[in-house]
Amino acid sequence: MAKRSAPEVNAGSMADIAFLLLIFFLVTTTIETDSGLSRKLPPIEDNRDDNVIIKEKNIFQLTVNKNNDLLLKTGGEEKVVEIKDLRKAAVAFLDNGGGTGPDACKNCQGARNPKSSDNFDKAIISLQNDRATKYDVYIAVQNEILAAYNQIRDREFKKAYPNLDMSFVEADRKYSDPRTSASEKESLKEKIENIKIMVPQKFSEAEPKKSN
Amino acid sequence: MSKFKKKKGGELPAISTASLPDIVFMLLFFFMVATVMRQNTLMIENKLPAADQVEKLDKKDLVMYIYAGKPSQRYESQYGTESRIQLNDKFADVSDIAAFISSERASKREELVPFLTTALKVDSDANMGLVSDIKQELRKVNALKINYTTRKGDALAGLKK
Numbered sequence: 001m002a003k004r005s006a007p008e009v010n011a012g013s014m015a016d017i018a019f020l021l022l023i024f025f026l027v028t029t030t031i032e033t034d035s036g037l038s039r040k041l042p043p044i045e046d047n048r049d050d051n052v053i054i055k056e057k058n059i060f061q062l063t064v065n066k067n068n069d070l071l072l073k074t075g076g077e078e079k080v081v082e083i084k085d086l087r088k089a090a091v092a093f094l095d096n097g098g099g100t101g102p103d104a105c106k107n108c109q110g111a112r113n114p115k116s117s118d119n120f121d122k123a124i125i126s127l128q129n130d131r132a133t134k135y136d137v138y139i140a141v142q143n144e145i146l147a148a149y150n151q152i153r154d155r156e157f158k159k160a161y162p163n164l165d166m167s168f169v170e171a172d173r174k175y176s177d178p179r180t181s182a183s184e185k186e187s188l189k190e191k192i193e194n195i196k197i198m199v200p201q202k203f204s205e206a207e208p209k210k211s212n
Numbered sequence: 213m214s215k216f217k218k219k220k221g222g223e224l225p226a227i228s229t230a231s232l233p234d235i236v237f238m239l240l241f242f243f244m245v246a247t248v249m250r251q252n253t254l255m256i257e258n259k260l261p262a263a264d265q266v267e268k269l270d271k272k273d274l275v276m277y278i279y280a281g282k283p284s285q286r287y288e289s290q291y292g293t294e295s296r297i298q299l300n301d302k303f304a305d306v307s308d309i310a311a312f313i314s315s316e317r318a319s320k321r322e323e324l325v326p327f328l329t330t331a332l333k334v335d336s337d338a339n340m341g342l343v344s345d346i347k348q349e350l351r352k353v354n355a356l357k358i359n360y361t362t363r364k365g366d367a368l369a370g371l372k373k
């Protein structure tokens with residue numbers, strides 16, 4: 001008998017079938033965006049204590065108007081700022097350390113301008129926006145303020161725990177990663193909390209104004 | 213000379229397409245792994261703004277999604293071009309948020325309720341009035357953990373106009 005090779009199966013339609021599946025998945029699925037800026041809203045309180053006295057120099061007051069312009073009021077002066085300069089201005093404000101006596105700030109590396117914030121704990125960033133402000137401008141402002149806090153927290157974290165060789169943001173990410181072991185989480189948690197107490201995020205949002 | 217006789221004149225041999233299925237399967241597997249099934253059919257435009265200080269949202273089952281944005285083109289004639297809220301495949305009003313949150317809370321186990329996060333997926337062209345209304349409504353029902361869902365990227369790049 002002559003040696004006959006097995007006939008080849010025609011696989012020409014396999015590509016069509018694969019395309020069909022591919023197109024089905026392309027249409028019915030999405031690439032999820034599952035990251036964003038986490039924030040906590042203030043609870044509604046009825047008996048609000050209105051007698052809190054905050055020194056004017058400790059407030060970094062930002063106002064965004066309906067034309068998406070930024071007005072910055074701090075240390076008794078007002079000026080219009082660009083969003084790209086906001087991060088630097090916020091870091092300079094938070095890091096200023098102009099306090100004396102009990103308010104003195106030993107970790108601040110700023111200009112120590114007596115007209116600007118006393119220390120990390122006292123510094124407050126306040127944001128007010130207009131109802132007609134565009135959402136992406138608002139997110140950009142939020143992002144820049146968060147970046148300013150993160151920059152300072154990173155620096156303090158590196159200074160406090162130099163042998164960890166990690167920044168605050170990385171440590172926080174590692175802490176929330178489910179793959180990190182429980183013992184490591186425990187040690188990270190304490191360090192993260194320490195930095196959070198040292199550089200608290202004091203960020204307040206006023207109710208938006210109605211534009212007219 | 214007979215050695216060379218087998219060669220047929222002129223005609224090109226067919227190009228083998230045997231590896232085409234492999235390539236398509238490769239694409240298919242990429243999409244199967246990298247994407248998830250659509251939960252809600254979006255009836256609004258939802259181009260998220262970019263930010264670079266983002267945190268990842270873990271535990272998908274503990275997230276409630278609120279979408280907002282301009283109605284997409286096919287709903288424009290019915291709902292206009294003003295930004296609207298979408299909850300669970302339907303257009304909704306600000307006043308519907310409270311009911312939505314409580315129904316979401318009711319569907320979760322009781323001990324998980326305090327860990328619920330509300331993800332705001334808002335179109336970058338929406339205005340803050342709508343977002344503030346949503347936030348105010350969330351404060352009323354004590355759903356205080358929120359997340360502004362964004363793309364990863366340079367927050368300032370998209371603003372240049």
